[in-house]
Amino acid sequence: MPWLAPALIATFSNTAILSLVYLYLFxxxxxxxxxxxxxxxxxxxxxxxxxxxxxxxxxxxxxxxNQALVLISGxxxxxxxxVWLKKYASPQIWSILSFICLLWILAAxxxxxxxxxxxxxxxxxxxxxxxxxxxxxxKNRSYAPGGRRIVxxxxxxxxxxxxxxxxxxxxxxFAPWGYLLGAxxxxxxxxxxxxxxxxxxxxxxxxxxxxxxxxxxxxxHRVKNNLTVLHSLLRNQIDLVLDPESQxxxxxxxxxxxxxxxxxxxxxxxxxxxxxxxxxxxKTFAHHLVDTYGEESAILEFSLETEPLVIDIDxxxxxxxxxxxxxxxxxxxxFRNGDQKRIRIGMQQIGEDKFIMTVEDNGIGIPEGATGGxxxxxxxxxxxxxxxxxxxxxxxxxxxxxxxxxxxxxxxTAN
Numbered sequence: 001m002p003w004l005a006p007a008l009i010a011t012f013s014n015t016a017i018l019s020l021v022y023l024y025l026f027x028x029x030x031x032x033x034x035x036x037x038x039x040x041x042x043x044x045x046x047x048x049x050x051x052x053x054x055x056x057x058x059x060x061x062x063x064x065x066n067q068a069l070v071l072i073s074g075x076x077x078x079x080x081x082x083v084w085l086k087k088y089a090s091p092q093i094w095s096i097l098s099f100i101c102l103l104w105i106l107a108a109x110x111x112x113x114x115x116x117x118x119x120x121x122x123x124x125x126x127x128x129x130x131x132x133x134x135x136x137x138x139k140n141r142s143y144a145p146g147g148r149r150i151v152x153x154x155x156x157x158x159x160x161x162x163x164x165x166x167x168x169x170x171x172x173x174f175a176p177w178g179y180l181l182g183a184x185x186x187x188x189x190x191x192x193x194x195x196x197x198x199x200x201x202x203x204x205x206x207x208x209x210x211x212x213x214x215x216x217x218x219x220x221h222r223v224k225n226n227l228t229v230l231h232s233l234l235r236n237q238i239d240l241v242l243d244p245e246s247q248x249x250x251x252x253x254x255x256x257x258x259x260x261x262x263x264x265x266x267x268x269x270x271x272x273x274x275x276x277x278x279x280x281x282x283k284t285f286a287h288h289l290v291d292t293y294g295e296e297s298a299i300l301e302f303s304l305e306t307e308p309l310v311i312d313i314d315x316x317x318x319x320x321x322x323x324x325x326x327x328x329x330x331x332x333x334x335f336r337n338g339d340q341k342r343i344r345i346g347m348q349q350i351g352e353d354k355f356i357m358t359v360e361d362n363g364i365g366i367p368e369g370a371t372g373g374x375x376x377x378x379x380x381x382x383x384x385x386x387x388x389x390x391x392x393x394x395x396x397x398x399x400x401x402x403x404x405x406x407x408x409x410x411x412x413t414a415n
Contacts, residue, residue, distance in 0.1 A: 005055060011183040012048035015041055018190040025194070034197070036080035041190055043073035064109035067122050071101055074126040081133050084197070085140055094129070101125045127162030130155045147199060151192035158185035216273040220264040227261035251292070255328065258288060259320040263313060276316055278309045279347055282357075285320065286327055286345055293331045303346035306355060311410060318390045319357065319408065325383045326359040326404055334363025334402060356407045365398035 022038035025031075047069035054062035075098045101121060108118045134155030137148050161181055234254040241247050262285055266276040283302060290298050311319070327343070335341045339362075346358040366380075380396070383404075387394045393407040 005052060008048045008052050012045050014183060014187055015045040018187070019045055021194065033080055033084035036076060036083055037193065040073050040076035040080050043069050043076060044186065047073065060109055064105055067105045067109065067119065068102060070126055071098060071105065071122060074129040078129055078133050081136060097125060123162045127159040130159030130162060134159060147192055147196040151189055151196060154185055154188045154192065158182070158189065161185065213273050217268055220268040220273065224261050224264035224268060227257055227264065231257045231261055255289065255292065255324050256321060259285060259324050260317060263316050263320060267313065275310045275312050278311045278316060278319065279304050281316065281320065282323060282345055285323060289324070289327045289331060298331065298341035298343060301342065301344040303344060306347055306349035309347060309355065315390060315408070318386050322383050322386050322406055323359070329380070330359065330361040330363060330402065334361045336364065339363065350407065353410045354407060356405050358403065358405045360401060360403045362401040366396065366402055
């Protein structure tokens with residue numbers, strides 16, 4: 001059969017490449033099932049080397065080695081699939097049958113039994129092994145159903161082909177097709193198992209991400225609860241303190257704590273556990289400050305000239321502190337008694353990833369020296385420091401009131 005040697009070489013090349021793929025995955029992932037798949041396909045590849053050696057040297061030991069490798073590679077495939085499915089490595093009955101079949105190969109290979117008769121028990125047993133593996137995959141519902149069905153059905157068909165192989169191999173016109181069918185089944189099975197592995201790895205990764213999200217939500221919830229308790233304690237303490245200076249300091253601290261608590265509250269409720277709708281945060285925080293300072297008569301106006309702005313927690317905390325200082329300054333210092341108090345908070349996109357937050361009031365404007373170096377304890381000095389931390393641009397105007405803009409980027413580069 002002149003076609004046999006090229007067919008063996010081609011099939012060996014395919015399965016050897018698949019073995020190397022599994023070896024690469026094992027080196028990267030360090031997962032035991034991948035090593036077992038690599039061993040299984042390596043042994044299956046080696047059987048073709050032994051068959052080629054038998055064709056050239058016609059030594060019985062090469063034929064025995066070929067049949068032994070067919071058996072052992074099939075058993076290792078069962079072990080690999082079981083380990084991959086997180087089951088026991090191999091049912092005891094299969095181990096016993098594999099050992100008995102291996103003894104048959106050694107005994108029959110050294111006797112004068114015809115090759116067809118000699119191989120019948122081997123291929124019947126290996127065929128049953130493949131069918132059992134295919135059925136096991138079809139019954140398991142843990143992983144990608146599409147790929148699992150393809151591999152399961154291919155293994156069953158391959159197993160049936162193994163059962164008829166000893167009888168059809170001597171038929172010369174069918175033999176090349178038999179080798180082709182076996183080679184295709186091997187490639188489909190090996191590649192399919194790799195694809196199913198990636199689907200399973202993806203599902204495990206998604207599960208870990210879901211667990212991480214649940215944990216982060218719980219963390220945000222607990223942080224929010226703790227900050228809320230602290231905020232309430234400070235609120236009660238402010239009412240007990242008689243000294244106006246101490247009250248003002250405690251009030252500032254309470255506002256900052258509320259700013260952080262609100263962020264964690266919104267993160268706990270948001271679709272993302274790392275970003276919040278910043279304009280929703282601004283509205284809630286602004287109304288809180290108006291209520292806190294007893295300025296219910298103040299008119300708050302909001303202007304959103306951009307798509308809903310979703311920002312990460314670190315940027316939100318800095319912008320929240322900046323907003324706290326700007327609004328507090330307006331509510332406490334911008335108006336005279338009897339003035340109609342109007343504060344406008346705006347958000348506008350001025351570039352691909354650049355935005356500007358503006359706080360405007362119709363008050364008396366900013367006194368001379370309020371933004372200078374000598375005013376290091378003022379709210380505006382703190383605003384300038386916070387702007388430096390997030391690489392934001394601060395602009396201040398004082399005509400017919402105060403207009404303050406904070407230009408920031410969503411993607412910031414490190415200094």
